[in-house]
Amino acid sequence: MSKGLLSGKSRHLARHHIPSMxxxxxxxxxxxxxxxxxxxxxxxFKDIPHPRYKGKxxxxxxxxxxxxxVEVSAMTAKRKLIVNPKYLEKRIGxxx
Numbered sequence: 429m430s431k432g433l434l435s436g437k438s439r440h441l442a443r444h445h446i447p448s449m450x451x452x453x454x455x456x457x458x459x460x461x462x463x464x465x466x467x468x469x470x471x472x473f474k475d476i477p478h479p480r481y482k483g484k485x486x487x488x489x490x491x492x493x494x495x496x497x498v499e500v501s502a503m504t505a506k507r508k509l510i511v512n513p514k515y516l517e518k519r520i521g522x523x524x
Contacts, residue, residue, distance in 0.1 A: 457513040459488045459496055464519040467500065467511060477511050485519055 459465060467484050469476035486500035486509070496516065498509045 454514045457516065459513065459516065459518070461488055461490065463488050465496075465498060465516045466519055467498065467509065467515060468517055469515050475512055477509055477515060481507075481509060 464485055464487055467477055467481045467486060469479060469482055480502065481500055484500045484502070486498040488496050489499050489508070490497040492510055495510050495512050498511050498516070500507050500509055
């Protein structure tokens, strides 16, 4: 019997990320349109993207309020996610 979308996932998502321990730097990140980012849900479960997108690399295609619109490829389809900047990280090792 299912108990919800994130049932039993708290250990996998928040092992090292306590919501009260998120730094100010992680909350006020800035990204440029066209920049490659990694979706990393962590900490607070209130507004995280779906766990299936954890670790996916996407491209910032716009901004909506304080959040960013990120285009991610999931299987054969392109998905557009609206993600809070605290769940995004810059892609490391990208060649300019």
